[in-house]
Amino acid sequence: MFIQRYSPSLILRPYIEAIMVQDDFNAVNFSNRNSVKVLPSTMTVIGIQYGQPMKLLENHKSIPMSSSGITGMHATVKEYLGTGAIGTVIISFKPGGLSHFTRYPIHEFQNADVSLDLVFPPKDVREMEEKLAEASSATERVDIVQQFLLSALRDNVDELLIQTAAQAIIRHQGSLSIERLAAQLYVSKRTLERRFNTLIGTSPKQFAGIVRFQQTIRLHYAGYDYLDIVQACGYTDHAHLSKDFKSFAGTSPEQFFRSEVQPELKRSLHDNEPLSGPSEHLYY
Numbered sequence: 001m002f003i004q005r006y007s008p009s010l011i012l013r014p015y016i017e018a019i020m021v022q023d024d025f026n027a028v029n030f031s032n033r034n035s036v037k038v039l040p041s042t043m044t045v046i047g048i049q050y051g052q053p054m055k056l057l058e059n060h061k062s063i064p065m066s067s068s069g070i071t072g073m074h075a076t077v078k079e080y081l082g083t084g085a086i087g088t089v090i091i092s093f094k095p096g097g098l099s100h101f102t103r104y105p106i107h108e109f110q111n112a113d114v115s116l117d118l119v120f121p122p123k124d125v126r127e128m129e130e131k132l133a134e135a136s137s138a139t140e141r142v143d144i145v146q147q148f149l150l151s152a153l154r155d156n157v158d159e160l161l162i163q164t165a166a167q168a169i170i171r172h173q174g175s176l177s178i179e180r181l182a183a184q185l186y187v188s189k190r191t192l193e194r195r196f197n198t199l200i201g202t203s204p205k206q207f208a209g210i211v212r213f214q215q216t217i218r219l220h221y222a223g224y225d226y227l228d229i230v231q232a233c234g235y236t237d238h239a240h241l242s243k244d245f246k247s248f249a250g251t252s253p254e255q256f257f258r259s260e261v262q263p264e265l266k267r268s269l270h271d272n273e274p275l276s277g278p279s280e281h282l283y284y
Contacts (some may be wrong), residue, residue, distance in 0.1 A: 015097035021138040024086040035081040040248040043092045045071045050132040051087025068116035072109025095166040096199045101152045106201035162199045174212025175234035213248045
């Protein structure tokens with residue numbers, strides 16, 4: 001599977017982490033394709049299909065998805081299955097980034113997959129999808145998507161307080177007291193939680209939990225044993241780590257690291273990734 005990562009343009013860079021293109025039109029691969037499991041993530045993502053549609057696997061049901069949609073922050077594993085040729089442009093937003101493109105409260109997208117034409121003008125979405133289908137290269141498709149986003153970008157006063165809070169949580173790898181963070185920012189915990197939920201789409205506590213969960217994965221792949229991970233991530237003991245891990249990944253750490261059904265996706269996205277970098281592990 002072809003997976004290529006692009007940096008957004010300078011104008012979009014404050015709001016968007018990366019733009020990725022997944023491409024696999026080889027018919028030989030279709031019948032052998034595994035489902036893709038997407039881990040809990042602090043990112044809000046837009047996915048735009050120019051190949052065959054995807055299906056969401058949920059509660060033993062297969063749910064057809066729209067060709068373009070927004071997937072909000074989610075605290076449980078999501079599972080998707082391709083129905084044929086894979087062609088997807090994925091836009092991953094920085095914390096609070098999507099709020100610069102829509103007036104909808106970001107928390108309304110949490111744990112949801114929302115069709116893009118319910119958020120943006122349907123005519124604009126259709127025109128973008130048609131252009132993507134006609135494009136002949138990944139670079140051209142990235143340019144088309146960026147033009148769409150630039151047309152949707154609206155004036156918005158940055159919530160410096162919440163951006164600072166989110167970056168502090170990320171900088172501390174999720175091991176940060178929300179009460180202490182609120183005190184450092186000279187606001188009440190309740191005010192911080194309310195504003196954080198509006199801009200980021202979840203509570204600071206859950207955001208920190210997902211950041212810490214992602215850090216446990218990075219440390220494991222870097223060669224740390226479970227005792228070191230417990231200490232580095234501020235867990236009280238291994239049972240605490242396992243409880244958190246099962247909450248987010250749906251399985252124990254040991255079972256998780258034995259069941260990588262999409263290793264080529266992990267390698268493509270995370271090879272040469274710095275231990276303290278902003279990238280998140282999404283697939284297993």
